Amino acid sequence: xxxxxxxxxxxxxxxxxxxxxxxxxxxxxxxxxxxxxxxxxxxxxxxxxxxxxxxxxxxxxxxxxxxxxxxxxxxxxxxxxxxxxxxxxxxxxxxxxxxxxxxxxxxxxxxxxxxxxxxxxxxxxxxxxxxxxxxxxxxxxxxxxxxxxxxxxxxxxxxxxxxxxxxxxxxxxxxxxxxxxxxxx
Amino acid sequence: xxxxxxxxxxxxxxxxxxxxxxxxxxxxxxxxxxxxxxxxxxxxxxxxxxxxxxxxxxxxxxxxxxxxxxxxxxxxxxxxxxxxxxxxxxxxxxxxxxxxxxxxxxxxxxxxxxxxxxxxxxxxxxxxxxxxxxxxxxxxxxxxxxxxxxxxxxxxxxxxxxxxxxxxxx
Numbered sequence: 001x002x003x004x005x006x007x008x009x010x011x012x013x014x015x016x017x018x019x020x021x022x023x024x025x026x027x028x029x030x031x032x033x034x035x036x037x038x039x040x041x042x043x044x045x046x047x048x049x050x051x052x053x054x055x056x057x058x059x060x061x062x063x064x065x066x067x068x069x070x071x072x073x074x075x076x077x078x079x080x081x082x083x084x085x086x087x088x089x090x091x092x093x094x095x096x097x098x099x100x101x102x103x104x105x106x107x108x109x110x111x112x113x114x115x116x117x118x119x120x121x122x123x124x125x126x127x128x129x130x131x132x133x134x135x136x137x138x139x140x141x142x143x144x145x146x147x148x149x150x151x152x153x154x155x156x157x158x159x160x161x162x163x164x165x166x167x168x169x170x171x172x173x174x175x176x177x178x179x180x181x182x183x184x185x
Numbered sequence: 186x187x188x189x190x191x192x193x194x195x196x197x198x199x200x201x202x203x204x205x206x207x208x209x210x211x212x213x214x215x216x217x218x219x220x221x222x223x224x225x226x227x228x229x230x231x232x233x234x235x236x237x238x239x240x241x242x243x244x245x246x247x248x249x250x251x252x253x254x255x256x257x258x259x260x261x262x263x264x265x266x267x268x269x270x271x272x273x274x275x276x277x278x279x280x281x282x283x284x285x286x287x288x289x290x291x292x293x294x295x296x297x298x299x300x301x302x303x304x305x306x307x308x309x310x311x312x313x314x315x316x317x318x319x320x321x322x323x324x325x326x327x328x329x330x331x332x333x334x335x336x337x338x339x340x341x342x343x344x345x346x347x348x349x350x351x352x353x354x355x
Contacts, residue, residue: 071198075197
């Protein structure tokens with residue numbers, strides 16, 4: 001066999017190997033060459049036998065028990081790691097700045113928008129209640145007492161609104177974290 | 186993976202479920218010992234422990250197999266028993282004549298054994314290319330060598346499986 005023929009066979013066999021690795025059909029030219037060349041034909045046959053042999057090598061699927069056990073351990077590891085990170089963040093200087101999770105500002109904005117949108121309705125309603133109650137009770141209850149009751153009503157309303165708007169950052173923080181509870185299966 | 190980095194356990198469960206077959210099959214072929222179940226678990230624990238080192242520019246599969254492959258390498262280095270078995274089996278293989286190409290039937294029965302006898306560096310690239318169908322540049326990222334080296338190792342592995350000298354210059 002001449003050097004050129006050797007080189008041709010080498011390159012054909014290299015391409016046959018590439019096709020084998022890629023689970024692809026060899027090029028028509030290479031197939032044609034292999035049909036005419038004993039050495040390349042043997043190489044092609046060997047690769048076909050290899051493919052059949054490798055296909056027969058079994059790889060067992062993981063058992064359900066293994067997968068569930070792995071998921072449990074990995075989840076526990078993740079939870080422990082997150083807790084450690086948060087403790088480290090708290091302990092470090094400026095740690096409170098690190099406590100704000102991603103999405104905190106978005107949740108805050110969302111909650112604020114929702115609560116401010118209903119505020120006019122709430123105020124109108126309470127104003128209506130106050131005016132109505134004053135007209136209803138004007139002749140029955142002394143004016144001073146009416147003023148005290150009215151003032152107490154307004155104070156309660158203000159306290160309630162303060163509590164509502166004051167809880168927005170905490171609710172937003174919780175919603176932004178969105179850490180699922182560790183539910184035992 | 187982003188959700189896992191934020192501590193979402195359900196996202197982690199989804200990842201384990203999605204990659205269970207591929208990872209377990211790779212470990213079973215890469216390290217044919219009963220330790221593969223331990224390796225499967227250990228791989229996911231390593232994923233969790235190094236969650237913040239995950240590069241979003243990489244495919245998750247590449248990173249996962251990188252971790253798994255490194256664990257297998259560590260196990261192979263520590264496992265003196267496996268090395269002795271391999272040396273004994275290699276001595277048996279050397280005793281068989283290699284000059285003639287093996288007949289097709291014999292090759293089929295032989296393939297599993299030849300695969301197990303391949304040197305580590307050839308077996309790992311062959312498994313990733315042939316069974317996991319990963320492209321060469323991803324394999325290069327997993328095993329930590331240039332893509333050209335992966336290609337030459339793949340051809341060497343094929344030659345070794347065919348019963349020829351691997352002849353890779355690694």
